[in-house]
Each structure stands twice: as structure tokens, then as C-alpha cells.
Amino acid sequence: MWQRLLAFSLLFPCLSTADAQEREFNPVKVGRLFGRFQPITEFPIVPANKAELEPNELVLGVVVNGKARAYPINMLTGPSREILNDQLGGAAIAATW
Amino acid sequence: MMDSETKSLWSHLLGEAMDGELKGTVLESYPSHMTDWANWRAENPETTVAKLSRTSQRYRTEFYRNPSQFVVGIAGGGMAKAWNFQQLTKTPIVNDQFSDQSLVVVFDSKSKTALTFSRTLDDQVLTFEEKDKAMVDRETRSVWNRLSGKAIDGPLKGKRLAPMVSIVSFSKAWVTFHPNTTGLTKAELEESRAPRRSRNRQPRGDDKKP
Structure with a gap:
């Protein structure tokens, strides 16, 4: 179940390149002042004609089992916004960037 | 990122748990891509869109x-x-x-x-x-x-x-x-491994993306 439904709060894991052959995990905690971010599991989903996006805005697009969804990058920016727990085409997915 | 269920720490870019109970586990990835809204809508006219308030205006093709x-x-x-x-x-x-x-x-x-x-x-x-x-x-x-x-x-x-x-x-x-x-x-590898120079910086704000 955990593979299919993950609710995330934020840490930014970073890997050091000090030794290119051996990965060193050095996570950087963000949002220290605010505590842990609440996972985002509910948000509005609208059809394309209600999106109110400009043509040149970047989106992360995915198609799952024939169902397409766009995640506008300008709405996913900021430490508390970078992971959306979603459902699409019968699958539980995390959209992140 | 961290999952609420086990508190394991995950890498966005690898989709892999780097620490915690699920360390070493890799999430299944779906094919996805970044493009502009005009292209995505043209190729996927039935698409739905996650609509939240904007937290930025800078992520456009000019990025x-x-x-x-x-x-x-x-x-x-x-x-x-x-x-x-x-x-x-x-x-x-x-x-x-x-x-x-x-x-x-x-x-x-x-x-x-x-x-x-x-x-x-x-x-x-x-x-x-x-x-x-x-x-x-x-x-x-x-x-x-x-x-x-x-x-x-x-x-x-x-x-x-x-x-x-x-x-x-x-x-x-x-x-x-x-x-x-x-x-x-x-x-390209040497440039990627070099410390970021000021002239290469993005103009403002969050510069670790995408």
C-alpha cells in the first residue's frame, strides 16, 4: 500500500559528489520555522477550459491509464507545495518536482 | 521528502528512500514530461488540471x-x-x-x-x-x-x-x-561539477529547479 499511497512532508535529500563512486546522503531540512508541512492530498481539479493558464506556462504532464493531468509548475513552487498526493486513472501518484 | 506512514526520507530525483524503514526502496515512476500549457492542451484536449493558487510566475518557456x-x-x-x-x-x-x-x-x-x-x-x-x-x-x-x-x-x-x-x-x-x-x-560534466557561478544563476528565488 505504501508504494501506492504516500503522503509526504518535506525534506530535501541531497547527495554529495565528494566521492563520485560512493553516495553520501546529506538531507537538508527546510521549513524549520514552521515545523513539518502537512501533506497535500486534496486540491481542486478542473477541466482545461477552467485552468486559466497562459500558453507559455510550464506544466508537468502525465497520462495514467488514458487519463491526462497537468500540474502547473507555477503552482507547485515553494517548500510546502512541491509534492501533490493525487489519484489519476485508478492509481495513487505523487506529483513532485 | 518524507512519507507520513514510515517517516522514511526520499529523494525527489531518484524516487528512492535514502534513509529510514524503507531505505533502498524505489517508487514506480510514470512517464511524464514538462512542456508548456499550449502544447500539453493541444496534445491532450481532455486533460484535467490541478488548480492551486500561484506561488510563482517565472516558470515559463523563457526559464x-x-x-x-x-x-x-x-x-x-x-x-x-x-x-x-x-x-x-x-x-x-x-x-x-x-x-x-x-x-x-x-x-x-x-x-x-x-x-x-x-x-x-x-x-x-x-x-x-x-x-x-x-x-x-x-x-x-x-x-x-x-x-x-x-x-x-x-x-x-x-x-x-x-x-x-x-x-x-x-x-x-x-x-x-x-x-x-x-x-x-x-x-559538460566538468561544468556540471563546478561550483555555480553568479553569471549562471537564475534571476531570483528558488534556483534548485527543475
Whole structure:
């Protein structure tokens, strides 16, 4: 179940390149002042004609089992916004960037 | 990122738990790509959209104005390969191999969209080239839409190439997470490993993206 439904709060894991052959995990905690971010599991989903996006805005697009969804990058920016727990085409997915 | 259930810590770029109970576990990835809204809507007219309040205005096609800073990469089986946007601007259709898979990397310079598709279709490996600004396969001379991977004319009309899981990233981030990556020139690797210089910085705000 955990593979299919993950609710995330934020840490930014970073890997050091000090030794290119051996990965060193050095996570950087963000949002220290605010505590842990609440996972985002509910948000509005609208059809394309209600999106109110400009043509040149970047989106992360995915198609799952024939169902397409766009995640506008300008709405996913900021430490508390970078992971959306979603459902699409019968699958539980995390959209992140 | 961290999952609420086990508190394991995950890498966005690897999709892998780096610490905690699930350490070493890798999430299943779905093929996805970054493009502009005009392209996505044109290719997916029935798409739905996640609509939240804007937290930024800067992520538009102009974001890629320094293409050498970006790569599209594929990883799996302990291997990784990347293609630099600067090279893709010059050569927007690249027939290549990753592990035992034949793939094509395509690039739309107008929208700065990079995509990867399998070149194997019905047990036939296709080879793609640019002809009169269209993408054509040498084997059947079918014409393909490079953004959808769908044949729009010729013997294979209606067929669709299988999209592959690939990620658009800053080249520096890609090399950090995949230090043994192939596909980049020595100069590109050195540039990616060098400390970021002020002239390469994005104008403001969050500069670790995408």
C-alpha cells in the first residue's frame, strides 16, 4: 500500500559528489520555522477550459491509464507545495518536482 | 521528502528512500514530461488540471534561456544517461541506446520540450530523422508527431511510440545524483561539477529547479 499511497512532508535529500563512486546522503531540512508541512492530498481539479493558464506556462504532464493531468509548475513552487498526493486513472501518484 | 506512514526520507530525483524503514526502496515512476500549457492542451484536449493558487510566475518557456544548464536523463539498473539541451537544440532527434533499449530523444526548440520514446514498435526497431521539419522513420517513411509520439502519416499512421520514463533536470543536479552518468561530454560534466557561478544563476528565488 505504501508504494501506492504516500503522503509526504518535506525534506530535501541531497547527495554529495565528494566521492563520485560512493553516495553520501546529506538531507537538508527546510521549513524549520514552521515545523513539518502537512501533506497535500486534496486540491481542486478542473477541466482545461477552467485552468486559466497562459500558453507559455510550464506544466508537468502525465497520462495514467488514458487519463491526462497537468500540474502547473507555477503552482507547485515553494517548500510546502512541491509534492501533490493525487489519484489519476485508478492509481495513487505523487506529483513532485 | 518524507512519507507520513514510515517517516522514511526520499529523494525527489531518484524516487528512492535514502534513509529510514524503507531505505533502498524505489517508487514506480510514470512517464511524464514538462512542456508548456499550449502544447500539453493541444496534445491532450481532455486533460484535467490541478488548480492551486500561484506561488510563482517565472516558470515559463523563457526559464530555459540557458539551455546548456539543463538535461533530460534516463536512469535504471544502476545506470544513467543524459542529453544536454544545448546539444538537443542543434540535433533535436537523437537515436540512441540505454541499457538494452533502443530509444529516441526528441526536442521541440520552440517550447523547450524534451521527450524520450522507445524506438521498438511491434518488434521492429525504427530509426528517426528530421525531414522538412518533420520527424520521419527511415524504415517506413512514416511521419511522426514528436510531441505525442504518434504516427500522423504513412504506413504506420495511427501507431504510437511508447513513452519512456525520463526527467528534465539541471545538469548539475543530474550529475550530483547520477555521478556515473553517460551521455555528457567531458566539458559538460566538468561544468556540471563546478561550483555555480553568479553569471549562471537564475534571476531570483528558488534556483534548485527543475
